[in-house]
Amino acid sequence: xxxxxxxRDFLKLATTGASATVVIPGSLGALGDVALRGExxxxxxxCEMCSSRCPxxxxxxxxxTVLIQGNAFAKEMGTSLCAKGVAGASQLYDSQRLVKxxxxxxxxxxxxxxxxxxxxxxxxxxxxxxxxxxxxxxxxVIFSAKTGEQYDLLRxxxxxxxxxxxxxxxxxxxxxxxLFEGLDIPLTKAMAHFSADPSKKLxxxxxxxxxxxxxxxxxxxxxxxxxxxxxxxLLHVWIRDGKFDKKFIEQYTLGFDKLVxxxxxxxxxxQQSLTGIDAKVVERIAAEIYTSAPRCIIDxxxxxxxxxxxxxxxxxxxxxxxxxxxxxxxGGIYFAKTAERINALADERxxxxxxxxxxxxxxxxxxxDGAGEEGMYRFVSRSHGVLQAIPDAILAQKPYEIKGWFxxxxxxxxxxxxxxxMKEAMEQLEFIVVNDVYLSDTAMMADVxxxxxxxxxxxxxxSKSAFKTPTYMMRNRIVAPMHHTKSLIEVMRDLAERMGxxxxxxxxxxxxxxxxxxxxxxxxxxxxxMRGVASFDVPPLLALQPSSVERFCERYPKSSVLRDTxxxxxxxxxxxxxxxxxxxxxxxxxEKTFKGYGVPRSVDxxxxxxxxxxxxxxxxxxHTNGHTQNIPYLNMLLxxxxxxxxxxxxxAHGLKMGDTFYLxxxxxxxxxxxxxxxxxxxxxxxxxxGFGRDxxxxxxxxxxxxxxxxxxxxxxxxxxxxxxxxxxxxxVKA
Amino acid sequence: MAKKxxxxxxxxxxxxxxxxxxxxxxxxKIPESxxxxxxxxxxxxxxxxxxxxEYHRQSCVHCENTPCVSVCPTKxxxxxxxxxxxxxxxxxxxxxxxxxxxxxxxxxxHPITKAPDKCTFCHESRLSxxxxxxxxxxxxxxxxxxxDLNDPKSKINKVLSEKVTYRQKxxxxxxxxxxxxxxxxxxxxx
Numbered sequence: 069x070x071x072x073x074x075x076r077d078f079l080k081l082a083t084t085g086a087s088a089t090v091v092i093p094g095s096l097g098a099l100g101d102v103a104l105r106g107e108x109x110x111x112x113x114x115c116e117m118c119s120s121r122c123p124x125x126x127x128x129x130x131x132x133t134v135l136i137q138g139n140a141f142a143k144e145m146g147t148s149l150c151a152k153g154v155a156g157a158s159q160l161y162d163s164q165r166l167v168k169x170x171x172x173x174x175x176x177x178x179x180x181x182x183x184x185x186x187x188x189x190x191x192x193x194x195x196x197x198x199x200x201x202x203x204x205x206x207x208x209v210i211f212s213a214k215t216g217e218q219y220d221l222l223r224x225x226x227x228x229x230x231x232x233x234x235x236x237x238x239x240x241x242x243x244x245x246x247l248f249e250g251l252d253i254p255l256t257k258a259m260a261h262f263s264a265d266p267s268k269k270l271x272x273x274x275x276x277x278x279x280x281x282x283x284x285x286x287x288x289x290x291x292x293x294x295x296x297x298x299x300x301x302l303l304h305v306w307i308r309d310g311k312f313d314k315k316f317i318e319q320y321t322l323g324f325d326k327l328v329x330x331x332x333x334x335x336x337x338x339q340q341s342l343t344g345i346d347a348k349v350v351e352r353i354a355a356e357i358y359t360s361a362p363r364c365i366i367d368x369x370x371x372x373x374x375x376x377x378x379x380x381x382x383x384x385x386x387x388x389x390x391x392x393x394x395x396x397x398x399g400g401i402y403f404a405k406t407a408e409r410i411n412a413l414a415d416e417r418x419x420x421x422x423x424x425x426x427x428x429x430x431x432x433x434x435x436x437d438g439a440g441e442e443g444m445y446r447f448v449s450r451s452h453g454v455l456q457a458i459p460d461a462i463l464a465q466k467p468y469e470i471k472g473w474f475x476x477x478x479x480x481x482x483x484x485x486x487x488x489x490m491k492e493a494m495e496q497l498e499f500i501v502v503n504d505v506y507l508s509d510t511a512m513m514a515d516v517x518x519x520x521x522x523x524x525x526x527x528x529x530x531s532k533s534a535f536k537t538p539t540y541m542m543r544n545r546i547v548a549p550m551h552h553t554k555s556l557i558e559v560m561r562d563l564a565e566r567m568g569x570x571x572x573x574x575x576x577x578x579x580x581x582x583x584x585x586x587x588x589x590x591x592x593x594x595x596x597x598m599r600g601v602a603s604f605d606v607p608p609l610l611a612l613q614p615s616s617v618e619r620f621c622e623r624y625p626k627s628s629v630l631r632d633t634x635x636x637x638x639x640x641x642x643x644x645x646x647x648x649x650x651x652x653x654x655x656x657x658x659e660k661t662f663k664g665y666g667v668p669r670s671v672d673x674x675x676x677x678x679x680x681x682x683x684x685x686x687x688x689x690x691h692t693n694g695h696t697q698n699i700p701y702l703n704m705l706l707x708x709x710x711x712x713x714x715x716x717x718x719x720a721h722g723l724k725m726g727d728t729f730y731l732x733x734x735x736x737x738x739x740x741x742x743x744x745x746x747x748x749x750x751x752x753x754x755x756x757x758g759f760g761r762d763x764x765x766x767x768x769x770x771x772x773x774x775x776x777x778x779x780x781x782x783x784x785x786x787x788x789x790x791x792x793x794x795x796x797x798x799x800v801k802a
Numbered sequence: 803m804a805k806k807x808x809x810x811x812x813x814x815x816x817x818x819x820x821x822x823x824x825x826x827x828x829x830x831k832i833p834e835s836x837x838x839x840x841x842x843x844x845x846x847x848x849x850x851x852x853x854x855x856e857y858h859r860q861s862c863v864h865c866e867n868t869p870c871v872s873v874c875p876t877k878x879x880x881x882x883x884x885x886x887x888x889x890x891x892x893x894x895x896x897x898x899x900x901x902x903x904x905x906x907x908x909x910x911x912h913p914i915t916k917a918p919d920k921c922t923f924c925h926e927s928r929l930s931x932x933x934x935x936x937x938x939x940x941x942x943x944x945x946x947x948x949x950d951l952n953d954p955k956s957k958i959n960k961v962l963s964e965k966v967t968y969r970q971k972x973x974x975x976x977x978x979x980x981x982x983x984x985x986x987x988x989x990x991x992x
Contacts, residue, residue: 137825
């Protein structure tokens with residue numbers, strides 16, 4: 069926090085500036101600046117400085133600077149954008165970014181390179197990949213990329229719930245979904261207006277006094293890992309007192325009796341020792357929420373801490389919402405309204421539907437991380453995957469031999485648990501390609517590094533983003549790629565051609581890809597080119613809100629036949645993707661594979677592994693997980709990550725502000741410095757993530773701060789495969 | 803009628819995310835060792851032992867009664883017709899009286915021009931295009947309101963009539979045109 073109260077020259081300490089004496093091979097600094105080719109009028113596109121993917125617009129001034137702001141054609145955005153988004157140009161012309169392909173000349177990881185032409189790099193990749201395919205089969209190569217971090221682990225039972233509807237809610241319970249330090253503009257803005265409104269109530273549970281906590285009516289420094297216990301106690305109180313939406317439970321859910329059974333013992337007294345929160349607080353909050361229902365939200369989004377029972381925690385929170393009957397009601401939570409859903413309800417073509425442009429010829433191969441397969445990660449969406457499962461798969465060569473890896477713009481050696489093991493696994497591989505803007509820690513392990521065009525230099529296909537109405541967005545190029553860098557789509561399409569399977573694709577260029585996706589809908593494409601977003605004049609629909617359903621039926625008369633006697637679309641909640649088509653409070657499918665997980669219950673909440681402290685980590689408002697720490701404008705705001713520690717803890721270990729110490733557990737021993745603050749539990753430590761970088765080519769971040777991932781275990785959360793982002797540690801004096 | 807530009811910083815909506823800071827740097831090409839605008843997130847301990855953060859906007863407050871202009875021997879520091887306090891680099895002799903006189907520590911010496919520099923409400927780049935200052939444009943939470951205090955129908959006057967505001971160091975008589983909506987959160991028990 070106090071990091072931002074810097075003296076003017078304090079900010080300078082971490083920057084070596086563009087005039088570094090040793091230039092990085094293949095970097096913009098080595099190849100020389102070029103004029104930016106782009107127009108001084110706004111082009112609308114999509115941000116990529118984090119996973120939120122906010123709509124934005126930018127213009128080029130004098131061929132020298134790019135000015136970026138939010139895209140007001142997306143109503144919920146206005147012209148707003150966060151620090152990372154506004155700093156996009158600082159990445160574009162960072163002298164340390166890569167603009168030329170690199171081929172390894174030394175040993176793997178030795179960081180010796182030569183520059184190569186695109187043709188040489190791509191032909192080397194196609195030859196190597198073809199050889200691996202011939203010798204070991206196509207499945208011997210892993211492809212991975214940073215996806216949008218949608219919270220899609222729940223997709224398997226309840227279809228994806230969309231976003232909570234903050235603006236019409238009156239009471240929000242927040243378990244560390246820190247929208248004020250991990251920004252997603254439409255949600256952050258709605259939450260800011262919510263928390264600033266004195267008539268609303270926000271209650272935050274987080275072991276740390278976050279910015280979110282500072283905006284709350286109440287902050288409860290809950291013990292790390294114990295969200296589940298608190299929610300189970302809430303469920304207990306509501307069921308004990310009969311204070312829940314009985315009609316909703318009866319009409320739309322299955323398995324309530326199993327929940328009654330599983331929360332019988334989870335009383336407010338029971339949770340006291342687990343959460344550190346007084347039983348009376350549970351009773352009071354339970355009563356307050358019930359009074360405000362259904363205009364209440366128990367937010368299951370990004371969390372402050374994770375346990376092996378992450379699946380249970382998130383599902384318990386979802387059940388708390390369901391008990392309050394706030395689903396598809398004003399001020400509650402709702403399902404994303406995709407074009408497909410809206411068109412089906414309206415029984416006419418209200419919004420265009422898209423073609424899927426990416427053929428998947430090998431869907432029958434088992435996945436090495438097991439996502440979507442019978443077994444450990446049965447319920448992980450296949451589009452999400454389990455990165456922590458990769459090292460073991462490589463080292464054990466199971467379920468089959470892995471020999472190659474193609475990574476795009478993600479940095480598992482910084483962001484994924486136990487990078488030491490990941491590195492060991494990478495050393496076993498025959499061929500690694502990394503496609504990235506920087507010569508990152510992970511890129512250092514590659515055979516070929518491809519300099520990716522930044523998002524400001526890329527045209528891409530159409531992406532979907534449905535909230536209360538269907539919306540499409542499209543990334544449009546703002547400046548011509550510097551030194552002919554390429555996008556992943558261009559690289560993969562080129563490789564497909566070189567490797568002889570170009571005919572799998574229905575398109576050759578981005579223009580063709582877009583036309584194919586849009587099914588030739590010229591009006592849609594025109595809108596996306598001009599405005600960057602396309603929304604359709606559809607009245608926002610909440611299926612269980614009579615006034616909302618009435619407006620919808622007036623507009624689309626054919627939908628009236630679907631309206632039930634109470635004037636709502638009740639069938640909407642009885643045609644879900646679950647086996648029973650209803651909301652399954654108890655899931656027989658889950659219970660079959662993971663005994664005890666079919667219904668929310670108290671399991672696996674330990675996060676200390678016998679150590680006295682829990683090291684947690686999280687985002688700051690000025691950095692993305694592992695990508696932005698070296699970008700000049702952002703690095704000057706936060707360039708290292710001293711560990712947050714309570715004054716009583718610091719005193720017990722004889723540590724003063726800024727002192728060096730070690731964090732130690734069975735996995736590693738890492739050097740750190742201390743930042744003393746009242747804003748954290750005495751038994752908890754906190755680090756902003758993404759620091760402690762080993763890559764010498766990231767000159768601004770190299771050797772600064774601590775990488776908490778190095779202390780994390782590779783063990784994942786049961787069933788959903790979520791990475792466990794905190795771990796037990798001991799403080800050791802330096 | 804001449805304009806009188808002013809700004810509101812709402813401490814309740816502000817989350818200290820530094821989007822304004824980066825937008826200002828990007829728009830005005832501010833060298834990395836200095837800044838025109840930062841938001842300081844200040845941990846506060848309240849008398850009852852509770853915690854809170856205050857979000858302080860550190861930048862020029864555009865006084866009506868301007869110490870920086872009064873002390874300038876060459877009229878390099880001046881107030882333009884729209885009430886914006888500016889520095890004319892060509893007239894500046896580098897005496898730095900203005901830097902010393904500013905009660906808000908809003909001025910720094912630009913490492914290239916060697917003249918004092920500060921917030922200009924983006925008047926040369928954005929106001930002339932009909933746009934709002936960069937910080938106001940990008941603010942993720944609508945915590946900043948900009949407008950003409952002489953226009954009774956402007957948004958800034960509307961917000962001033964609805965919300966309680968104060969100005970920094972009012973007792974000095976500088977009459978800043980930067981209005982602050984005080985934080986009503988904070989004081990949270992740990």
